[in-house]
Amino acid sequence: MKKLLTGNEAVARGVYEAGITFAAAYPGTPSTEILENIAPYKEEIIAEWAPNEKVALESAIGASIVGARAFAAMKQVGVNVAADPLFSFAYTGCNGGIVLVSADEPGIHSSQNEQDNRMYAKFAKIPMLEPSNSQEAKDMVKDAIKISEMYDTIVLLRMTTRICHSKSLVELGEREEVGKKPYNKNPQKYATTPAYARKMRVRVEERIKKLKSFTEETPLNYFEWNKKKIGIISSGVAYQHAKEVFGKSASYLKLGFTFPLPMEKIKAFAAKVQTLYVIEEVEPYMEEQIKAMGIKCIGKEKIPNIGELNADIIRKGLLEEEKPLIECDTSDLVGRPPTLCAGCPHRGLFYELSKKKNIIVTGDIGCYGLGVADPLNAVDTVICMGASVSAGHGAQKALSKHGDHMRAVSVIGDSTFFHTGMNSLLDIAYNQSNTVTVILDNRTTGMTGHQENPGTGYTLQGEKTKEIDIPTLCRAIGIDHVKVVNPLKLEEVKTALNEALNLDEPSVIITRWPCVLKKHSDLDIDEFGDYKGLCEVDKDQCIGCKKCINTGCPALHFDKESKTVKIDKVQCVGCEVCVQVCPVHAIKKVGE
Amino acid sequence: MTEVKNILLVGVGGQGTILASKILSTGLMEAGYDVKMSEIHGMSQRGGSVTTQVRFGEEVYSPIIGKGEADILVSFEVMEALRWLDHLKPNGKMVINDYKIPSVPILTGKKNYPKGVIDRIKEKVDTTVLNAAKIAEELGNVRTMNIVLLGSLVKAMGLEGIDWEEIIQKTVKEKFVHMNIKALKAGMERL
Numbered sequence: 124m125k126k127l128l129t130g131n132e133a134v135a136r137g138v139y140e141a142g143i144t145f146a147a148a149y150p151g152t153p154s155t156e157i158l159e160n161i162a163p164y165k166e167e168i169i170a171e172w173a174p175n176e177k178v179a180l181e182s183a184i185g186a187s188i189v190g191a192r193a194f195a196a197m198k199q200v201g202v203n204v205a206a207d208p209l210f211s212f213a214y215t216g217c218n219g220g221i222v223l224v225s226a227d228e229p230g231i232h233s234s235q236n237e238q239d240n241r242m243y244a245k246f247a248k249i250p251m252l253e254p255s256n257s258q259e260a261k262d263m264v265k266d267a268i269k270i271s272e273m274y275d276t277i278v279l280l281r282m283t284t285r286i287c288h289s290k291s292l293v294e295l296g297e298r299e300e301v302g303k304k305p306y307n308k309n310p311q312k313y314a315t316t317p318a319y320a321r322k323m324r325v326r327v328e329e330r331i332k333k334l335k336s337f338t339e340e341t342p343l344n345y346f347e348w349n350k351k352k353i354g355i356i357s358s359g360v361a362y363q364h365a366k367e368v369f370g371k372s373a374s375y376l377k378l379g380f381t382f383p384l385p386m387e388k389i390k391a392f393a394a395k396v397q398t399l400y401v402i403e404e405v406e407p408y409m410e411e412q413i414k415a416m417g418i419k420c421i422g423k424e425k426i427p428n429i430g431e432l433n434a435d436i437i438r439k440g441l442l443e444e445e446k447p448l449i450e451c452d453t454s455d456l457v458g459r460p461p462t463l464c465a466g467c468p469h470r471g472l473f474y475e476l477s478k479k480k481n482i483i484v485t486g487d488i489g490c491y492g493l494g495v496a497d498p499l500n501a502v503d504t505v506i507c508m509g510a511s512v513s514a515g516h517g518a519q520k521a522l523s524k525h526g527d528h529m530r531a532v533s534v535i536g537d538s539t540f541f542h543t544g545m546n547s548l549l550d551i552a553y554n555q556s557n558t559v560t561v562i563l564d565n566r567t568t569g570m571t572g573h574q575e576n577p578g579t580g581y582t583l584q585g586e587k588t589k590e591i592d593i594p595t596l597c598r599a600i601g602i603d604h605v606k607v608v609n610p611l612k613l614e615e616v617k618t619a620l621n622e623a624l625n626l627d628e629p630s631v632i633i634t635r636w637p638c639v640l641k642k643h644s645d646l647d648i649d650e651f652g653d654y655k656g657l658c659e660v661d662k663d664q665c666i667g668c669k670k671c672i673n674t675g676c677p678a679l680h681f682d683k684e685s686k687t688v689k690i691d692k693v694q695c696v697g698c699e700v701c702v703q704v705c706p707v708h709a710i711k712k713v714g715e
Numbered sequence: 716m717t718e719v720k721n722i723l724l725v726g727v728g729g730q731g732t733i734l735a736s737k738i739l740s741t742g743l744m745e746a747g748y749d750v751k752m753s754e755i756h757g758m759s760q761r762g763g764s765v766t767t768q769v770r771f772g773e774e775v776y777s778p779i780i781g782k783g784e785a786d787i788l789v790s791f792e793v794m795e796a797l798r799w800l801d802h803l804k805p806n807g808k809m810v811i812n813d814y815k816i817p818s819v820p821i822l823t824g825k826k827n828y829p830k831g832v833i834d835r836i837k838e839k840v841d842t843t844v845l846n847a848a849k850i851a852e853e854l855g856n857v858r859t860m861n862i863v864l865l866g867s868l869v870k871a872m873g874l875e876g877i878d879w880e881e882i883i884q885k886t887v888k889e890k891f892v893h894m895n896i897k898a899l900k901a902g903m904e905r906l
């Protein structure tokens with residue numbers, strides 16, 4: 124049966140068909156939907172959200188060592204977090220087959236950087252596969268598992284946004300039940316103590332040698348002969364873009380297995396074509412290796428290494444062709460920057476923070492990163508997941524040391540706190556900086572689309588579980604001043620902030636209220652009730668001061684003609700944040 | 716048919732472009748075409764601009780539609796039509812939903828919603844304007860606006876031969892099937 128699947132859905136199906144029994148991930152665009160689509164196979168596969176990518180990979184490693192087929196998925200920056208276990212596990216090798224997906228995001232749609240994780244395969248010396256459509260995404264999970272078991276190594280399956288999120292036809296297959304391999308105690312294989320690791324180091328090189336022959340033979344790397352004037356070496360989605368432009372007017376060497384590269388095949392291909400192009404997205408990963416072999420080719424001098432690739436870019440770069448476009452005056456087009464949702468529980472905190480003078484707000488990865496934007500302009504920095512708390516610590520220590528009275532406030536979400544923020548808070552408690560850490564607990568992982576996390580009381584596969592109590596956890600870590608507030612109550616937020624800023628010790632404020640877009644669990648309904656309603660502006664009372672507009676709620680609209688504010692009924696949820704900032708009490712709750 | 720056709724649906728997060736293109740792609744797949752569909756969005760749930768692209772034909776390679784390549788552009792929102800206009804072929808068709816969603820700089824009064832967008836576009840390309848929100852509301856639910864637009868797309872692309880009712884039955888929740896079929900028909904008629 125054929126189905127239209129996204130690359131992510133196809134990988135999930137591949138995991139199922141490959142007989143994998145353990146899968147773990149931390150949500151992150153564009154990889155999130157992989158685990159979400161594995162979760163329904165409850166009978167066959169244990170699928171878990173781990174608190175971070177390192178933990179996800181390490182748990183999959185454990186499953187592999189005892190003999191199960193295992194899987195982990197993450198976005199490109201997640202691999203940085205998981206790099207530590209990855210490099211060591213590359214030495215030990217596996218037992219049950221194991222695949223790691225890196226979903227890279229060329230074009231930076233919702234990440235903090237653009238990194239080409241093909242470099243990781245070369246760096247960690249592990250085999251890599253790159254699918255170029257959904258069918259291949261599914262099939263390559265199965266290929267990767269086989270390669271993993273055959274060559275005793277973890278395998279990297281590298282995807283990119285356009286493979287993850289575009290749908291194409293996939294032929295579904297059956298699951299292969301393989302059971303679990305036996306586990307035999309073998310510290311010489313699995314314990315990377317220096318004496319053993321030095322031996323492993325040699326085995327890694329031997330393995331690379333074997334993989335070098337494999338890459339020449341595997342049908343994953345194949346020729347497509349057409350006219351020989353132009354020859355194209357390509358992989359992943361870049362191959363599809365290349366075919367879009369050149370069709371049958373060029374010959375191709377399509378590479379599905381890209382570390383190690385099939386140098387003999389490449390040489391043979393180069394010898395037969397007149398002009399050789401290497402077409403790849405982002406970095407010249409293949410091009411550099413090909414050029415290092417002394418083979419002449421054209422690549423990044425014509426195709427930029429910044430941003431997502433498409434057919435237009437190739438057409439322009441290599442053929443100097445441009446399509447005729449419709450010209451129209453677009454000078455008054457207004458941007459559509461993402462914004463905190465109407466009724467977002469983070470708004471109250473950011474509104475209060477934006478009024479504070481002489482503070483630096485270190486932000487983090489999640490919806491609350493949007494606190495950077497107009498009109499709140501509350502956040503100063505965003506580095507990487509979990510960095511807000513430690514950056515706040517360092518900033519505060521340096522400020523205090525230099526006699527600067529500026530204060531550091533770190534904001535971090537619940538899921539991000541569990542990810543790596545906890546460790547940083549421990550650093551604060553231990554090294555005692557008087558930072559204020561605000562944990563924005565919206566009872567879910569908001570940005571990636573509402574995944575469960577250790578604080579929500581449910582697992583990925585819908586089981587009820589222990590719910591971690593953040594205040595207790597913070598106290599246990601060593602923070603004495605911990606306060607929980609309702610972020611929709613501005614007075615409460617303000618008081619808590621003032622108290623915290625007056626302290627000479629570290630403190631934590633937890634803003635606890637569910638994300639408005641979240642489907643409420645039984646636990647949420649018990650705790651928060653059905654709070655949603657609707658607010659309205661009395662237009663006779665409104666003086667058009669725009670104070671409410673400054674909260675940044677997209678349901679509020681300043682009407683230039685009447686010089687008053689209006690509330691969009693469809694979006695407003697009656698959170699009453701605007702009600703509290705209106706100086707003339709023109710806004711009222713009108714419905715439950 | 717060997718030539719690949721390109722359909723571009725553009726709108727704002729939450730307008731249902733994704734469901735519409737899901738129904739569309741499923742229909743095309745069942746009609747025997749090779750289909751690729753791509754969603755392009757950043758943090759779109761938070762009010763950003765969203766596009767979904769559907770390419771179909773005998774064999775489709777790239778999953779994305781470049782500038783000057785779309786055969787038809789269905790814009791779920793007025794300003795988005797202008798933003799994506801350069802993706803339309805010079806002889807392509809434009810369908811605009813006469814529905815405005817101001818973005819944050821407009822809401823706060825810093826910028827103005829561009830004026831005369833529809834007229835500007837009409838001057839350049841073959842344009843159909845419909846008020847899908849009103850049509851959907853008359854049918855009983857504004858939320859089927861996306862399916863009304865899908866209906867007009869089906870008509871404009873000459874895809875009436877596909878059994879869309881069956882596809883809707885398969886894709887949407889049972890209690891919404893009837894309403895969605897009505898919406899689809901209305902969209903086909905009003906074009």
Ligand code: SF4
Pocket residue numbers: 462463464466467468469490491565569570638639640641761
């Ligand atoms: S998704 Fe939730 S947390 Fe994110 S901006 Fe919207 S309301 Fe806030």
Ligand code: SF4
Pocket residue numbers: 465466657658674676677678679690694695696697698699700701702
């Ligand atoms: S009550 Fe005010 S701030 Fe809250 S969602 Fe409605 S308009 Fe926005």
